[in-house]
Amino acid sequence: DGGITQSPKYLFRKEGQNVTLSCEQNLNHDAMYWYRQDPGQGLRLIYYSQIVNDFQKGDIAEGYSVSREKKESFPLTVTSAQKNPTAFYLCASSNRFYEQYFGPGTRLTVT
Amino acid sequence: DQQVKQNSPSLSVQEGRISILNCDYTNSMFDYFLWYKKYPAEGPTFLISISSIKDKNEDGRFTVFLNKSAKHLSLHIVPSQPGDSAVYFCAASAHYGGSQGNLIFGKGTKLSVKP
Numbered sequence: 001d002g003g004i005t006q007s008p009k010y011l012f013r014k015e016g017q018n019v020t021l022s023c024e025q026n027l028n029h030d031a032m033y034w035y036r037q038d039p040g041q042g043l044r045l046i047y048y049s050q051i052v053n054d055f056q057k058g059d060i061a062e063g064y065s066v067s068r069e070k071k072e073s074f075p076l077t078v079t080s081a082q083k084n085p086t087a088f089y090l091c092a093s094s095n096r097f098y099e100q101y102f103g104p105g106t107r108l109t110v111t
Numbered sequence: 112d113q114q115v116k117q118n119s120p121s122l123s124v125q126e127g128r129i130s131i132l133n134c135d136y137t138n139s140m141f142d143y144f145l146w147y148k149k150y151p152a153e154g155p156t157f158l159i160s161i162s163s164i165k166d167k168n169e170d171g172r173f174t175v176f177l178n179k180s181a182k183h184l185s186l187h188i189v190p191s192q193p194g195d196s197a198v199y200f201c202a203a204s205a206h207y208g209g210s211q212g213n214l215i216f217g218k219g220t221k222l223s224v225k226p
Contacts, residue, residue: 004154033213042217044216045213058213090154092154098143098145098160105152105153107152
């Protein structure tokens, strides 16, 4: 079954700790994305990558970092510099910028 | 400044009737528009799209209409079913220098279909 997996579904961390969210796809898509969703808000782009070993900042990249060492994987690290890290994080992939396919999301809670 | 606006945070419709979800945009460079459906605690799923060269695209119960002069698009669901209850996001992108730009999402409209 082709798709995008994100793990874990729920993640809890203490303030001041870095945390890495996993995103894997087996759709053979070139491009991958990370979005953040807050209550009553749309999806806001954090980082995106169009090819392996290359990535670009989105609209709200501060306090986040990514890597793209493999086509299938695009992990997101939420650093202690992110002021409001508690949110629902969504990973997506596409072969073009048209239809993006989303993973199930990770709910991160930082206390 | 919001480039894609969904001005109705919520919409309630009776089962079997038509649901109309609206979306306005400000960037005249947008040339591709998409609708996504999202259930709570799940990722959005792609529903339907439309290119700016068209003014209508239909897929089963779902039809998207595009009015370029008004910078407005709408999603019609006919007939509405309780399983359609979800948050619907409108998204848009523009073509720049040979490649398509990032998707810009609206804030979503929560549709409730009552039995």
